[in-house]
Amino acid sequence: METVLDIMTEALRAGVGVNGAVFALAAIGLNVQFGYTGLLQFGHVAFLLLGSYAVALTMGFFVGASGLVAIAGLLLSAVIAILLACVMALIMGGPTLKLRTDYLAIVTIAIAEILRLLTRSSLLEPLTNGVRGIQQFTDEFYALDPFEMAVSFFGRSLFTPRATWIILIGWVLVLLSSLVVWRLMSSPWGRVLKSIREDEDAARALGKNVFAYKLQALALGGGIAALAGVIRALDQSNVNPDGFLPIFTFVTYAGLIIGGAGTILGPILGPVIYWSLLQGFDAVLREGLDAGWIPETLLSSSDLSAIRFVLTGLILVLVMVFRPQGVFGNREEMVLDAN
């Protein structure tokens, strides 16, 4: 029983903790692009990179600030993050949005990798501090915490006061951006996006500027993803170019697809399910190794980090094959096609 509770604590911490919130925000942004507009975009992590560096650099000007000044600094960071994401959407979308879906996928990965390589290069080192990254920009944020409340789960420490604060802000942002997306998607604008996903030529025949709509969807989704980057940077108190590898984008896709692309609940709950499953499974294996139920010859503890990615791949394949609409999706609506 004790062990079961330990495992549940770990699963809960991963699912509803910062990881869940960051990936939910990222997935909500991706959902606007992939789920509603049908853009198979694999450079998502670039938006998070911009968001993270926006807050790390902006808060550098607010060292020691408190109260309203610190809040202003954080709001300014968020605004800069969103603006940078919009610029990125223009750069990324300009040359690629007229390409067929599969080319778009490849080119957007390449663009995200270019951005990461430039961020870690000596060219931008005066700004980004290269591979060493930027630290110590979060004291002002954590000084604002009015609750300082720890959360426990059956006597086990679930979240420290510090974690509770960032998790709260993260989920508030998840809620707000979901509301915005929900309103927009039930507006005429959102219906045009869906019509582009279903049949681009039909939308064009009705006189809609498909390219402009795609660009707007890319910018909106990118802006939300940049906020995910802000939360991630504030949580880790550290930004580093190599924290923004393509694998992040793939994991975001896994979460979104598990939940259901093209739905409102999918990108919120998909990442929660994904991270709970993953961390829960991880904890089960670790307990099994510790207790000697799993022989060391079969599996060593150093394999655990690899196994979680094997599991990610397996989940992704199984969901795509047997339930491509995800947990909350509607099969009728979710028709993925290559054209």
Place this chain on the structure above:
Amino acid sequence: MPAPLRVLLSLVLAAAALALPTAALASSLDGLVLAQDEQDGVTTGFTGRINNAAGDPAPGVRIVVEQDGEVVAEALTDNGGEWAAEVPGAGTYDVVLDLTTLPADNTLRDLESFERRSFELEEGDAQGVLFPLESGTSVGQDRGLFVRFLQFGVEGLKIGSIIAITSVGLSLIFGVTGLVNFAHGELVAIGALVAYAFHVAGDGTRAMPLVFAALIATVIGAGSGVALERGIFQPLRKRRTSLVAMLVITIGLSFLLRYGLQVVAGSAPVKYIDYAVQDRMQIGPISITPRDLGIILAALVVLGLVGLLLEKTRLGTAMRAVADNRDLAESSGIDVKKVIVAVWALGGALAALGGVFQGLATGLVQFDMGFALLLLMFAGVIVGGIGTAYGAMVGGLLVGLASEVSVLIFPVEFKLVFAFLLLIVVLLRKPTGLLGTTERFG
């Protein structure tokens, strides 16, 4: 794309291209200052002192620290010949001497063992690294730009031919089925690791010559390709799974295979025993190890054979026909299902063989080596024109050459950026790729 936007984008690219050289210069100056400042105080990193053959300090020699093939730190020796490079944290690093910056008439004693060395650092370690010099000249040093161009060109040819050989399958599979296979890199890693498993016995001694191990790996690569097609993609096509869904499935597969390989083979990089240590030989102005020359020649021969297969055999003609127009090929009596299986076998075999070459060329065999190559393969395929075998060959060679030769003008760390920029520029200017005709607008 609307004209103003295209202009804007070209301007951004042009500005970036102009900014790079000046910034590169500035950064190398920064490196100098940094090296002097931190002479005594490296917290985690590498330090050393380089003396020339006469025993006097050698200033201005460049040392590069790499991790997983990416530059993480650079340092120049100061007037006392001393250098220091700080790294971000514990890990395994390669310390590489830039031979082109050595003082005149000096070269490294024993190039093979000293030019590039691997160190494992703990947090807080300051590892001393020595580079013993002796009189003589080495690669590219004190020579004209043209010779250095040739030297880097050969390096580019090596990497390009590996990209070409691995991406023929990627391109042909797209041609015959429309599938973008993100798991293709894993076939490369499977090839390299299977060859290692047969080449090196459990106790670290040589079990069989690498050449035979490579042949076995190639056969197993072909088998893996067929298994993927028969086991996964053929049934999926029968279920009428859309191509985008299949693309996402290949991403899942790539995770599954890559980290499955890590569980089976471990995460530490290993090395082939054969051809590991070799002296460079001089061919005209170019110096090259017999190993690298062998890789280039073998890859070119294999590419030639693939060309012959495609042009001269019935199967090859059928492959080209299906890639060109599947329905037309089917209606003229070609068994498309069989052709697709054959394409997967060919693609898997070439990817696996390319993996062995890659493992030889870099001296690293590791579970994620294929994924590292995947983006370069995509770049090659798209530059050449996706769906055609020759496009992949030409594109792969071009991407390899472009990224290596860029090192002549720009810092090493921008190598990959140039490969990817080439991809984007080709898409902007000639969206069908250099040899492709496939429709790629949606």
